[in-house]
Amino acid sequence: MRHQISAFFASRWGTVFVGLVIGVLAAWLVVLGNPPNMGVCVACFERDLAGAIGLHRADVVQYLRPEIPAFVLGSLAAALLFGEFRVRAGSAPIARFFLGAFAAIGALVFLGCPWRAILRLAGGDLNALIGFAGLAFGIGIGALFLKNGFTLGRAREALKPVGWIMPGLMIGLLILAFVQPAFIFASVKGPGSLHAPILISLGAGLLIGFLAQRSRFCTMGSIRDALLIRDFHLLYGVVAMLVAAFAVNLAVGKFNPGFAAQPIAHSNTLWNFLGMVLSGLAFALAGGCPGRQLILSGEGDTDSGVFVLGMIVGAGFAHNWLLAAVPDKLAEGVLTVGGPGFNGQIAVGIGLAFCLILGFAMRERFE
């Protein structure tokens, strides 16, 4: 039975099925209260989480989103059930930490991770097309590095307890999300104040984590494999997610096509593109999109856990140092185009330089 289930999820239809489920759940979470076009967004939710635990004080984006721990714990459950919980460590963790931090900064300059780029497009936000172009460009650079021997080095099998640190942290965060002690911040206005009921977020997150672990769902991987090895397996899942979210949005009247003043988005083309170039390149060098990194950290990959921690810290800095973009504003018929300020632009430049240096420097010859 387990073998048949595994074979299904490894097949094209399995990937499509998981994409459809994630797309439907994500659009449905918006109907139930999550921010517009943000049913699931790993970068945004890690930013909200960073705010909730006090790593930044932007009071409109603080909420301990249960979806983040749920993705990890859903993946843990799947990995344990199917005998795939394998603890590994030691593949350049510090490089992965900074790749995570810069990936978060890039995503917050665009205002979303690849999952949200799909959901923004499914909601009619055409700026997401620019984001996708940037993402593909960044991943394309990463694919060239990989083709020329880029590696962060080998991970080794590690002792079991190490693999439980990330799931343990996530259980702790979930407890804080339910108990809401006074030291946990929660927005009363802005995107951080918008959320689905906590048990529904938890359930949807667990299901997504479980299914994504089985099907290896990865948005970055889908583009990388198509560019690098002409393998479209993962891309079917991503397209399925887009189609499913689009269908639900159409059905519930949440499809509003256009560029200007889209929800929690800006229409600054250059920085939508460059933000995602940085993210795409950082994801490609680290071997997974932010969702995939959470899933991997649930199945014992501690290096992915370090990337996740880097993203949370990077998201904290993104708001403390005013690196994140501000959305478009439409007041009395006058549109003010958003985007990153000077600090954010410099941070993207530093992030790109970091990734390029790493890409050229970390190489190993192979036959």
Place this chain on the structure above:
Amino acid sequence: MKTIDTTGLSCPEPVVRTRAALQNLAAGEVLQVLVDTVTARENVLRTARSLNYDAVAADQGSSMTVTITKK
């Protein structure tokens, strides 16, 4: 028979190294790829089969091997 060790490498490095090794394989020759995650095993198998090679996987405890033969 040639052997490449891709254990501990992040996705997609096992596939990239397998493809590079396959380019130098003569007809009837066998390439053995060592992997250490189910994901890498699936990816290497799928890649080899999509390139029209014979490929089978065998697990022995925590070590996994994909054996690829050029037709």
